[in-house]
Amino acid sequence: MKLVVLGASGRIGTEVVRQAVAAGHAVTAVVREGSTLQVPLPELRLVAARAGVAGGLTEVVTADVMDPASIGPVLEGHDAVLSALGPRPKGPSDILTSSARSTLRALEDSGVRRYVVVSVAGIHTGNDGPVTKYVVKPLIQRLLRESFADARRMEELIAASQLDWTIVCPPRLTNGTAKGTIRSNTEGTVRGGFTITRADVATYMLDAVGNTALARKTAVISN
Numbered sequence: 001m002k003l004v005v006l007g008a009s010g011r012i013g014t015e016v017v018r019q020a021v022a023a024g025h026a027v028t029a030v031v032r033e034g035s036t037l038q039v040p041l042p043e044l045r046l047v048a049a050r051a052g053v054a055g056g057l058t059e060v061v062t063a064d065v066m067d068p069a070s071i072g073p074v075l076e077g078h079d080a081v082l083s084a085l086g087p088r089p090k091g092p093s094d095i096l097t098s099s100a101r102s103t104l105r106a107l108e109d110s111g112v113r114r115y116v117v118v119s120v121a122g123i124h125t126g127n128d129g130p131v132t133k134y135v136v137k138p139l140i141q142r143l144l145r146e147s148f149a150d151a152r153r154m155e156e157l158i159a160a161s162q163l164d165w166t167i168v169c170p171p172r173l174t175n176g177t178a179k180g181t182i183r184s185n186t187e188g189t190v191r192g193g194f195t196i197t198r199a200d201v202a203t204y205m206l207d208a209v210g211n212t213a214l215a216r217k218t219a220v221i222s223n
Helices: 011-022 041-051 068-075 095-110 130-143 145-159 198-209
Strands: 002-006 026-031 058-062 080-083 114-118 164-169 172-174 183-185 195-197 217-222
Touching: 002 011, 002 068, 011 026, 011 041, 011 198, 026 068, 041 058, 068 095, 080 095, 080 198, 095 114, 095 145, 114 145, 114 198, 145 164, 164 198, 172 198, 195 198, 195 217, 198 217
Parallel strands: 002 026, 002 080, 026 058, 080 114, 114 164, 164 217, 172 195
Antiparallel strands: 183 217
């Protein structure tokens, strides 16, 4: 598959690019001005070679995800777009909303329909235990109210589109190797799901691209 990865220089984006290359996908990694991939291209080519895949070619493109005219030409000819962009941890933010609005316009113009994007689990409810529902989530939602509001607006924009979207909502992110066990729920939250590795988030996103059952679904995931 030909994939575009937005936010490719971030920690989830790095994992998406690395795993996509190893799986033999042709990857176009989009980074902002002044940023570079955390994984050098020679290392990515070595990953592909060790995996014994013919694809895995990576192109790095500098583009402004807030500008449809900037990213539109990048998307053309691809099968799917994966956004690994994240909100600011503190303070007012509209990164997710603005980037989604821009990407949606660019997707419509380019003819690409598959769009997989990262959001946050904390804005969703259902299946939570009483401590999580009445203590943990209200506290987190107060602390991260600006970034959570940004995520909600983004999800509303995407859900209102006519694209084949999937919104992936992880809880607290951790580093390290993938655990390989991912729980998910498209009808609510994952009870007791408090953390997930960034590597597992990337795996779920890539698997979601070809999973038609996840089209136009929001999935809360965790380890």
